[in-house]
Amino acid sequence: MRIRFWGVRGSYPVPGHATNRYGGNTACVEVCPEDGTVLIIDAGTGIRKLGRELMTGPCGRGEGVVHLLISHTHWDHIQGIPFFAPLYVKGNRINIYARQRDVQLKTIFSSQTEDPYFPVSLAEVAADVNYTALIEGEVFAVGSVDVRCARLNHPFIAIGYRLDADGGSVAYVADTAPFDRILFGHQFVAGRPDLDAPLPAEDHAQLRTIRQGVVGICHDSDLVIYDTMFRMQEYLARPHWGHSSPEHALELMQEAQARCLALFHHSPDRSDTDVDVDLQTARQSARCQVIAAQEGAMFEIRDGVRRTN
């Protein structure tokens, strides 16, 4: 299986000189198993270019089938959908998977394109769009790819994915906070909580369960793509934003005995040089391979992780 990064940024797209190398588009990763199944994780602005490339194949003829796994519906993970060209070709089938919500997925996704925010309604696109609501623990197959889901610790709840295909495995863990100080659910955390205040026992128990689930989907995997938006001091200043640092990711990598960490969901404040620094720092303390996700970079997952372009 190959994977390719189309958007590696968190929060919002950041065009400009400072981000040319790692890229300024928001989250989007393409997974290409050998059987040709088209599988995409998240639909940040990076999906626009991917859509254009898919249009040169079956999607351009209205014969495409696309599986889109969404981690959660924060803007930086869905804002590219209205610009995904295969949606506008009759005959294409776009299957969107996301965690169940308190309202129907179709309602949530369609409201992005409703008046007054966008001129073209998702409810009226030419392609056939299907929604599948997921819950953590769910196991299903997409073509030759086995998919497992785990709950992440993020405001309004995100899910992480484990994909197994062609003898290789990838875990996608974005977005998530660490699993010790704040339990994120459907309650909005408006300000920075006191990190030293003791957590209720049931929150502790739930966080332990969430962490076990994340370790589970990362266990023994070839590649883990992990939300490392924060540097440690940024995490301590904004723990209620629901993101992790490379240190948090590395700790989990070790427990999960996973082999390669991809730093992902780079902060919009981070220049290319900053990402270089974060990568070097992470490598110094890592007991596994570490890479930094980069727009356009393609990797072969077979007996390890190898860049192919």
Next chain:
Amino acid sequence: MDITFWGVRGSIPSPGAEFNRYGGNTSCVSVRTKRGTQLILDAGTGITVLGRHLMRSEFGHGAGQATLLLTHAHWDHIQGFPFFAPIFIPGNRFTIYGSSESPAMVEGILEGQMDPHFSPVHSLRNLGAEIQVLATQDGVTFQVDDLQITGRINPHGGYAARAYRLEQEGSRVVYAPDAGYINDTPTPEIQELYHGASILIHDCTYTPEDQEARRARGHSSIADAARVAALCQVRSLVMFHYDQDYTDDQVDVLQARCREFLDREPGGKTIDLVAAAEGLTISA
């Protein structure tokens, strides 16, 4: 008035080296008067860059005050707002004028963007800064410190977008980022709004050829902008809101062709032409 461009793109941000010169951020323009009045036109992703800039001034320690004018609620004109750093600093004060008929509608639009399904930044009430939301009425002039401001509706596909005229001491700056004229002709009210402007910042999303294929989107071509600038006898035309796929080299060509269109219009030869680019400041 000093006018600075922070985002000049339409539809969606365009990261990439081929967009570096003109910039890939969506619509945002700031205006600063000699007396220090700070006005912001639209809140596309360009406003995040402006935010970082303002944080080095009085906005960084909660003593800033600015007015934000929104032309309409399409994403490329509001998507940067939740990431505009000064709104998180207690003490800063913002007045937001929307294009809707009531303040509740404007507030509803901004709250919709920050719905917890979509955004970890939830509700205007949690932002830190003091925020007042107001509506604007078509053709009714209002005052922001030393600026007189008038808004008028332009057709924009199936929707509408406000154009704003800012006046101060004989200088007139018009901001019309999204305009898809019916039968290629602005309404008499819009013509009156543009008339004699020192600077007209105008929708130049498309070449005439690309516009033909995308009529329903309600944007101007460079030919429309040139025709309207000459018709309304403006002094200077600023091209704005480029299609997300036009590279820097293509915008260069867009500008050369827009110059040719201007030169063919009666009185067009004397109109200055500027292609808006991120970081560019012009004075009126």
